[in-house]
Amino acid sequence: MTNPLFDKHLQDSKMIHQPLFLAEDEYYEHVLGTTPAIESRVLETFENLEAWEADPLANLLLSDEQMWEGNRTIKFTTPTRLEKWTESYARIYATPYISRKFEKEDWTAYNRISLRIRPEMPGFKFVSLHLQLVNEGTDPVPDRYNREGCHHFNLKNHEWNHVSVEIPNVARDRVAALKFGYDIIGHEMEAVKESCFYLSDIRLERVEKTAKWSGWEPEAGSILFCGSGYQPGAVKTAITGESAADLFKLVDAKSGRIVLKKSVIRMENEQGKFSLLDFSEVQTEGSYLLICGETVTRTFPIAEDVWENSIWKTINLFFCERCGFEVPGIHKYCHGNVVDHHGDKSVVANGGWHDAADMSQNLTNTAEAVYAFFYAAIAQKENVPLFERLIEEGKWGLDWMLRTRFGDGYRTMGSGGSVWTSHLIGDCDQLDSQAQNLAIENFMAAAAEALAAEVLEDIDPPQSRYLRQVAKEDWGFAYEKLDFEEYTEAMDPARVSSPILLYSAGVLAAGHIYAVTGDEYYAEKAVEIAERVLACQQTEYPDWDIPLTGFYYRDEKKEQIQHYNHRSHEHEPVMALSLLCRILPEHPDWIRWYHAIVLHTEYLKTAAGYTAPYLMAPASIYHEDEADQDAELFLNQQAFAHSGMLAEYREQVRNGMALGQGYYLRRFPTWFSYRGNNGLVVASGNLAAFGAEVRNDYELLQLAQRQLEWVVGKNPFGQSLMLGEGYNYAQQYVCLPGPLSGSICVGIQSYRNEDYPYWPQSNNAVYREMWIHPSIRYLLLAGQMNRKAIVYGWLSDAPGTPLEAENLASRRLTVINTDPHTGGFRLELPSGEYRFKWQGLTRKLRLVNGREYRLDNGFADYAATWRAEGDTLIISLSASGTKPIEFTFLTDNLVEIKPVTLAPGETALLNTVIRNSLRPWLVVVVPDGRLEDKQELYPGEKVNSK
Ligand SMILES: [Zn+2]
Structure with a gap:
C-alpha cells in the first residue's frame, strides 16, 4: 500500500541522494514538552555568578548579547578543537563544564528541569549540549558510568530552544549542582573555533504525571501497537492494560466504518496484567485505527509492504553516515587524515560508513552491513528502484572493504574517532591505526565479498570477478587461524571473538564462495567447519526444572553459554547452517544441520514465551557462578571493568527466571555500562526469519515480526526506537551527525540489576545512542519480511479451470482461473495456512514470506x-x-x-x-x-x- 506522503519525501530526497525528511513534530519530546507544569521554581536569577563555577577550558559570563525576556543570560563558551588529546586517543577531546552549585537541596517534590538554550555556532550543522545533575545523597548521581542524570539536548543553532527533561528516575534528595557541558568534537573547515551557548530561564518544575519510564505494563489509557503497521497474513495484536474496556473496535480510518468488534483477551503473567487486542482475521489492506474504551490509537496500515518504508529509511541512515563524502546538510567531505598502517605501507582509511553517533568505523559493522545490503537486494529484486539503491549503498561499503585490505590478511579493522578532523596528514588530529589480521573479520569480509560477487555478476562483471578472488584469499587467511580465539585487551570489549561465531562465519563464507564459484573445496570446508558449529550446541535436555535446549556455547568445551550484550550475533549459526541446507540438499549431514536449526529456533520460541505478550526475544541463559569461574574472561568482555561487577553479575542473573541448577533465563542481558537491547532483539528476529524460511514455519515468521514491532513502537513505552518511523520516537544521542531519519538507538535497557525494562527520558550514550549495528540487523530482517509468498504451477490436465485458495484464519477465498492453454498460474498471497482446491483435489499449504510453492497436476495432501x-x-x-x-x-x-x-x-x-x-x-x-x-x-x- 503506497503512502503518498512518504513517496513524496522519497522523491524529494532523489531516492536518497539527499537526507530524507524527518518529521520533528512527531518527536516524543513534543508531547512531553506540552505537559503543563503545576509548580515551577526559578533556579537562577542571573544577577551574579557567585553560585557558578567553570572548568579551565570553559568560559562563563553574564551577557547582554542575547537577552531573554529583557534579562541578561549566561554565556558559555569553549574551544571546539584542541591541539592534543586530553582524555583518550581519537575520542572527544574533553567535556568542559560550567556548574551551578546548590546547597544539597531536596528536589524530590519536582520532576522536570526546563530551560532555554541558544547556540550561536556558525558553520555547525548540528549542536548539542549536555546537562548533568549531581546528587550527593545515598544514591549518588552520576553513577559510576556517568549515565544517570545525564541528558543531551539536541538543539537548533541560532535560535532559542525551549528544552526540558523529566527526572522522576533520578535520585535528587541532596542536589549539589547542575552542570552544563560541551563535548569538544573538532569542527569542519567552515565552522567556528569556539562553541557558544546562551542559557536562560532555568527552572525546576512539577508535572502531575511524568511519562512511563520503567516496567512491562502499558501506561493506563495507552494502546501499544506496531506503528509501521501489519502484514495481512500476520498475527496482529495490540496490547493495553488490565483496566481496558471489555470490547475493542478496529475502524477503517478512511470510511470510519467499524470493521471488527471483539472482546479483549485478559492475561496475567510474570510481566504483569495485560489486555490483548487480537485482530488477526482482518486481512484487507487499508488504513486502520483501534478504539478500546476511551483510548484511540493513531492510524496504521495493514499492507503487504509495511516494512518497506523503514528499509528506505535505513538506506537513508547509511547514506547520511557515509564517510569521506559530502552528505548535503549533514557534513562536508570528512576524515581525510584517518590513516591505517601496515609495515611500510599506509592507506587513507576514510570512506565506508561512520558506525554511530561518533565517527568511527570497524570492519565488523562494515562487512555485516555490506552483506545485509546485498542480501536485502536479492530479497527485493522484484522492486527495481529499491533493488538498485540497496546495491548502490552496499557497493559504497564494499569499496572501503576492498580499498583497506593489504592483500596479506591484514586490513583496516577500525578507524576514525569521535571528532571532525582537518584532513591534513601530519596534523595533530590525524587518526592513526594499525592494520590487523583477524580470522572472524576476514571470514565476515569473505562472506560479504562472495555474496556481492553473486549479485554483481551481471551488473559489474569485472568487480564480480575480482570479488571471487579476494573472497577466496580472505577466507584462506582466516582458515589458517581457525583454532585460535583472537582476543586482546586492546580490542573493543564488545567485539565478537568466540569460537562459535568464528565457525559460523567460516561456514557462511565458504558456503557463499561455493555458491558463486562452484569450487568443491569450499563446499568440503563448509561441511568440515559446520561440524564444529554443531559441537558447540546444547543438544540434550539439561537436568534443569525447565530443560531448555538448543542454545549455543562459546566453544566445543560447552562450559560457557554464548551471550551478547548490546551487540548480538545470535542468528549467525542458523544463517550459516540454513545456507548449507540450501546449497547442499543431498548431503548426508543435511538432517544434522537441519536438526541444529530446529533446536535453536524451538529454543527461541519457548524462551520468547517468557516475555509475553511482547514476545521480545530474551537475552540468554546465564549461570550464577559464571563470572567467578573465569573472572578474567568475564571482565575482558566488559567496558569500564571493575571487580564489583562480579557480585553485580550474580545479582543480575538471579533476577532472571530460574531454570534450575543455578541457571537463569534473563530477558535483558547482564550488563553494566553498555546497555540497550535493540541489537539483540533484531538479531534474534533474524534467527527466527532464517528459521522460518528453511523450516517453512509460520510461527517463527510471526516471532520475527514481533522483534521488528518492538523496535517501531510495540514496546512497553509505546515509543518507536527508529527516528522517522511509526510514532513517538524520542531524541537520540547523535552528537556529530545530528538526527537522521531511520536511525535506531542502542535500545531499551533494564533497571539497574533488575530484569525489567527501563527507559528514562535522559538522552545519553549508549542506550539512546544511534548505532548502526541494530540497523544492520534491521535491514537483514526487514528485507526478509518485505517479501511475498508465491504459489505457482501448471495445472495442464484441465487448463482454464478455477483454482481456489482459502485462508484458514480469515476464511477469505481467492479464486483464479488458470491459463486456458497451459493451465499455468501464479498467485501472490499473504502468509498463513491455506487450503487449495482444484478439480476435486485438495491440498493444505502453509505459506511464509519469501518462499515459492508449486502445485502440479494431481496434487495431493x-x-x-x-x-x-x-x-x-x-x-x-x-x-x-x-x-x-x-x-x-x-x-x-x-x-x-x-x-x-x-x-x-x-x-x-x-x-x-x-x-x-x-x-x-x-x-x-x-x-x-x-x-x-x-x-x-x-x-x-x-x-x-x-
Ligand atoms: Zn568521516
Whole structure:
C-alpha cells in the first residue's frame, strides 16, 4: 500500500541522494514538552555568578548579547578543537563544564528541569549540549558510568530552544549542582573555533504525571501497537492494560466504518496484567485505527509492504553516515587524515560508513552491513528502484572493504574517532591505526565479498570477478587461524571473538564462495567447519526444572553459554547452517544441520514465551557462578571493568527466571555500562526469519515480526526506537551527525540489576545512542519480511479451470482461473495456512514470506503424526490424491525408517526407536523426493506466538 506522503519525501530526497525528511513534530519530546507544569521554581536569577563555577577550558559570563525576556543570560563558551588529546586517543577531546552549585537541596517534590538554550555556532550543522545533575545523597548521581542524570539536548543553532527533561528516575534528595557541558568534537573547515551557548530561564518544575519510564505494563489509557503497521497474513495484536474496556473496535480510518468488534483477551503473567487486542482475521489492506474504551490509537496500515518504508529509511541512515563524502546538510567531505598502517605501507582509511553517533568505523559493522545490503537486494529484486539503491549503498561499503585490505590478511579493522578532523596528514588530529589480521573479520569480509560477487555478476562483471578472488584469499587467511580465539585487551570489549561465531562465519563464507564459484573445496570446508558449529550446541535436555535446549556455547568445551550484550550475533549459526541446507540438499549431514536449526529456533520460541505478550526475544541463559569461574574472561568482555561487577553479575542473573541448577533465563542481558537491547532483539528476529524460511514455519515468521514491532513502537513505552518511523520516537544521542531519519538507538535497557525494562527520558550514550549495528540487523530482517509468498504451477490436465485458495484464519477465498492453454498460474498471497482446491483435489499449504510453492497436476495432501511409547516412536501416515506417494524419511537420533509407498486413502503405522532419550529427535518426512514439501515431526514444547 503506497503512502503518498512518504513517496513524496522519497522523491524529494532523489531516492536518497539527499537526507530524507524527518518529521520533528512527531518527536516524543513534543508531547512531553506540552505537559503543563503545576509548580515551577526559578533556579537562577542571573544577577551574579557567585553560585557558578567553570572548568579551565570553559568560559562563563553574564551577557547582554542575547537577552531573554529583557534579562541578561549566561554565556558559555569553549574551544571546539584542541591541539592534543586530553582524555583518550581519537575520542572527544574533553567535556568542559560550567556548574551551578546548590546547597544539597531536596528536589524530590519536582520532576522536570526546563530551560532555554541558544547556540550561536556558525558553520555547525548540528549542536548539542549536555546537562548533568549531581546528587550527593545515598544514591549518588552520576553513577559510576556517568549515565544517570545525564541528558543531551539536541538543539537548533541560532535560535532559542525551549528544552526540558523529566527526572522522576533520578535520585535528587541532596542536589549539589547542575552542570552544563560541551563535548569538544573538532569542527569542519567552515565552522567556528569556539562553541557558544546562551542559557536562560532555568527552572525546576512539577508535572502531575511524568511519562512511563520503567516496567512491562502499558501506561493506563495507552494502546501499544506496531506503528509501521501489519502484514495481512500476520498475527496482529495490540496490547493495553488490565483496566481496558471489555470490547475493542478496529475502524477503517478512511470510511470510519467499524470493521471488527471483539472482546479483549485478559492475561496475567510474570510481566504483569495485560489486555490483548487480537485482530488477526482482518486481512484487507487499508488504513486502520483501534478504539478500546476511551483510548484511540493513531492510524496504521495493514499492507503487504509495511516494512518497506523503514528499509528506505535505513538506506537513508547509511547514506547520511557515509564517510569521506559530502552528505548535503549533514557534513562536508570528512576524515581525510584517518590513516591505517601496515609495515611500510599506509592507506587513507576514510570512506565506508561512520558506525554511530561518533565517527568511527570497524570492519565488523562494515562487512555485516555490506552483506545485509546485498542480501536485502536479492530479497527485493522484484522492486527495481529499491533493488538498485540497496546495491548502490552496499557497493559504497564494499569499496572501503576492498580499498583497506593489504592483500596479506591484514586490513583496516577500525578507524576514525569521535571528532571532525582537518584532513591534513601530519596534523595533530590525524587518526592513526594499525592494520590487523583477524580470522572472524576476514571470514565476515569473505562472506560479504562472495555474496556481492553473486549479485554483481551481471551488473559489474569485472568487480564480480575480482570479488571471487579476494573472497577466496580472505577466507584462506582466516582458515589458517581457525583454532585460535583472537582476543586482546586492546580490542573493543564488545567485539565478537568466540569460537562459535568464528565457525559460523567460516561456514557462511565458504558456503557463499561455493555458491558463486562452484569450487568443491569450499563446499568440503563448509561441511568440515559446520561440524564444529554443531559441537558447540546444547543438544540434550539439561537436568534443569525447565530443560531448555538448543542454545549455543562459546566453544566445543560447552562450559560457557554464548551471550551478547548490546551487540548480538545470535542468528549467525542458523544463517550459516540454513545456507548449507540450501546449497547442499543431498548431503548426508543435511538432517544434522537441519536438526541444529530446529533446536535453536524451538529454543527461541519457548524462551520468547517468557516475555509475553511482547514476545521480545530474551537475552540468554546465564549461570550464577559464571563470572567467578573465569573472572578474567568475564571482565575482558566488559567496558569500564571493575571487580564489583562480579557480585553485580550474580545479582543480575538471579533476577532472571530460574531454570534450575543455578541457571537463569534473563530477558535483558547482564550488563553494566553498555546497555540497550535493540541489537539483540533484531538479531534474534533474524534467527527466527532464517528459521522460518528453511523450516517453512509460520510461527517463527510471526516471532520475527514481533522483534521488528518492538523496535517501531510495540514496546512497553509505546515509543518507536527508529527516528522517522511509526510514532513517538524520542531524541537520540547523535552528537556529530545530528538526527537522521531511520536511525535506531542502542535500545531499551533494564533497571539497574533488575530484569525489567527501563527507559528514562535522559538522552545519553549508549542506550539512546544511534548505532548502526541494530540497523544492520534491521535491514537483514526487514528485507526478509518485505517479501511475498508465491504459489505457482501448471495445472495442464484441465487448463482454464478455477483454482481456489482459502485462508484458514480469515476464511477469505481467492479464486483464479488458470491459463486456458497451459493451465499455468501464479498467485501472490499473504502468509498463513491455506487450503487449495482444484478439480476435486485438495491440498493444505502453509505459506511464509519469501518462499515459492508449486502445485502440479494431481496434487495431493498427506498427514504425518507421532506418538511415543517408551523409546518406541510410532508414526502415523496417510495420503490423499489420485496416485501413490513414496515417502522417504530423514532422521536424527532415531533408528533409520525405510521408505514406504501409500496409495490414495491409505494409512500406515511406522515404528522406529529413539536412540538417546536424553536428546530430542527429528523426522523429516519427504513425499516423492520433494524436500520443499517436507513435514517435520519433533518433540518439544510449543509456545503460543500471540
Ligand atoms: Zn568521516
